[in-house]
Amino acid sequence: SPVTREAGRCRRGRAGTVLGQRGERGPVEMVLPWGIPPSGRSRVWGSGLAPWVPVVGLEIHAQISSNSKLFSGSQVQFAAPPNSLVSFFDASLPGTLPVLNRRCVEAAVMTGLALNCSINKKSLFDRKHYFYADLPAGYQITQQRVPIAVNGSLSYSLCIDNKMSQMVTKTVRIKQIQLEQDSGKSLHDDTRSQTLVDLNRAGVGLMEVVMEPDMCCGEEAAAAVRELQLILQTLGSSQAVMAEGQLRVDANVSVHHPGEPYGVRTEVKNINSIRFLAKAVDYEIQRQIEELENGGTILNETRAFDSKLGCTVPMRDKEGKQDYRFMPEPNLPPLILYDAKSLPANMNHQQVINIDWIHERLPDLPSVKREKLVEQYGILPEHSFTLLNEDGLAEFFESVVKHTQMKPKKVIGWVLNDLLSYLKQHSLTVKESPVSSFLLADLLNLLEKKEISSTAAKQVLAELWKGEGKTPLEIVKEQKLELLQDQKELEQICQAVIDGQENEVIMVVWG
Amino acid sequence: QKVSVEVLDHLEHLALVDFRDLEGVERLQKAIQFADQLHEVNTDGVEPMDSVLEDRCLYLREDDVTEGNCTKELMENAREKVEEYFVAPPGNIPLLKLEERETFLPGS
Numbered sequence: 283s284p285v286t287r288e289a290g291r292c293r294r295g296r297a298g299t300v301l302g303q304r305g306e307r308g309p310v311e312m313v314l315p316w317g318i319p320p321s322g323r324s325r326v327w328g329s330g331l332a333p334w335v336p337v338v339g340l341e342i343h344a345q346i347s348s349n350s351k352l353f354s355g356s357q358v359q360f361a362a363p364p365n366s367l368v369s370f371f372d373a374s375l376p377g378t379l380p381v382l383n384r385r386c387v388e389a390a391v392m393t394g395l396a397l398n399c400s401i402n403k404k405s406l407f408d409r410k411h412y413f414y415a416d417l418p419a420g421y422q423i424t425q426q427r428v429p430i431a432v433n434g435s436l437s438y439s440l441c442i443d444n445k446m447s448q449m450v451t452k453t454v455r456i457k458q459i460q461l462e463q464d465s466g467k468s469l470h471d472d473t474r475s476q477t478l479v480d481l482n483r484a485g486v487g488l489m490e491v492v493m494e495p496d497m498c499c500g501e502e503a504a505a506a507v508r509e510l511q512l513i514l515q516t517l518g519s520s521q522a523v524m525a526e527g528q529l530r531v532d533a534n535v536s537v538h539h540p541g542e543p544y545g546v547r548t549e550v551k552n553i554n555s556i557r558f559l560a561k562a563v564d565y566e567i568q569r570q571i572e573e574l575e576n577g578g579t580i581l582n583e584t585r586a587f588d589s590k591l592g593c594t595v596p597m598r599d600k601e602g603k604q605d606y607r608f609m610p611e612p613n614l615p616p617l618i619l620y621d622a623k624s625l626p627a628n629m630n631h632q633q634v635i636n637i638d639w640i641h642e643r644l645p646d647l648p649s650v651k652r653e654k655l656v657e658q659y660g661i662l663p664e665h666s667f668t669l670l671n672e673d674g675l676a677e678f679f680e681s682v683v684k685h686t687q688m689k690p691k692k693v694i695g696w697v698l699n700d701l702l703s704y705l706k707q708h709s710l711t712v713k714e715s716p717v718s719s720f721l722l723a724d725l726l727n728l729l730e731k732k733e734i735s736s737t738a739a740k741q742v743l744a745e746l747w748k749g750e751g752k753t754p755l756e757i758v759k760e761q762k763l764e765l766l767q768d769q770k771e772l773e774q775i776c777q778a779v780i781d782g783q784e785n786e787v788i789m790v791v792w793g
Numbered sequence: 794q795k796v797s798v799e800v801l802d803h804l805e806h807l808a809l810v811d812f813r814d815l816e817g818v819e820r821l822q823k824a825i826q827f828a829d830q831l832h833e834v835n836t837d838g839v840e841p842m843d844s845v846l847e848d849r850c851l852y853l854r855e856d857d858v859t860e861g862n863c864t865k866e867l868m869e870n871a872r873e874k875v876e877e878y879f880v881a882p883p884g885n886i887p888l889l890k891l892e893e894r895e896t897f898l899p900g901s
Contacts, residue, residue, distance in 0.1 A: 349856045615844060615850065
């Protein structure tokens, strides 16, 4: 079988779409979230002479969605005037002390519970020392010894090959979740050979989620991160928008032959989107295999992903292995969390965090929402996958179903095939759709009552997209798209056609 | 047991401390010897204490914005600034290797 040497080359349809399962109206086109066709598990890596097993682990930093920072009362906000959201503590001026933000702890507990972790009722804070201009204290407060949550799992779905009809569920183990401070931002000015430092982000709360090396390729890594992103957004613990730096992913990649020990791993940084994550991981796997097949060795180094070139390059400024000289944070006692059983009787309510109370109030996670949609509406799992993958689409679908007599199994085709592809073509979000759920419901009602044909309905939808404020009924009347039901009228029309085409009729009658 | 030159060099890199002269190194040696006396205590089965605050309650603050908005004050101490950004060198300036720098440590 032909062997590929190019990372990520595989069957591609129109960018970002995959033809899938026949829905009730024909094939339902699925738009994969990150626009990359499946590549992974069935793939042959390298020259094909010997099998290779790629191993991928992830370290994900999610910015906590809170009003103020982890250890200070400065505001958390994207894009504010430089150094305007900085307190004396954030600037590491002497005489300042960290004061822990309750909301950040709750966010970490929620996330830990959603990822099936054990929540450590006692966790500790440590200092991680290194020098950099955007780290004014010279150390970061983190949780290295005993983090807030450990030993969880995350399940995510992938489609087998290119058929969305066969989805498989995979699981990645979550090693731990820890609370830590974000650093400030460095803007490199190479022309003047200087770095400009903005500390607005310094001290913002982060949850670091460590995923064990249970993944085997870019596609799995991307799917896992996408599911984590949806979970965080559902919980509200992080808005997890990668473009705004609220979700940052570093990948640890290594390769080995089956049955042999794990190979040397490299760390890949500077990955700015889920799509680039898949590319970066696959490139790095390919690079390592080529290097090893050519007799080279892999260095335990940190590499940066260059999105323009689509490759990873060694990062400058990394002098060998860092020694962070971890030490306990002397200014913070252990963080104690409680549950219903251990709740202390006399303590101030505001000073107590009850894990069970938080657990009871967790919202439905994406996986549960998907199952409910399938159960409630009789749609396919891959349909509900797509509904949840687009912000606001599930709500849109449910609204249409509520306002139309058409069966949900038929509505889904209209929402996923017609509406969604229109949105994608014009790069619009569901919220920006010129066609509201009510308008679509009205249109589908006309179709359901057989007042118009399916073809006419598509025409009307195209007209509705112009967003000129007309209702479906108005458009139908304007363009005379009504289906004729009157037998007598139909007979008259047919007769008129026959009468007007005498020659053709004679030829047809004579065969 | 003397602290090796490798460790001293490593410390100078990590902490950007300059041991300056023999006296500085000897002071370090003495501090280590002093702390080593702890090894004479039998700590089997005893949980290490890393803070005398371990029985204290960790105070939890409400998630309100109470600080910040003091750019002018913060920039007062900055030697150089550009449009309210702090100015720093282009990257970490690594300490030269022992053979290449001037320090009293043997090997430089």
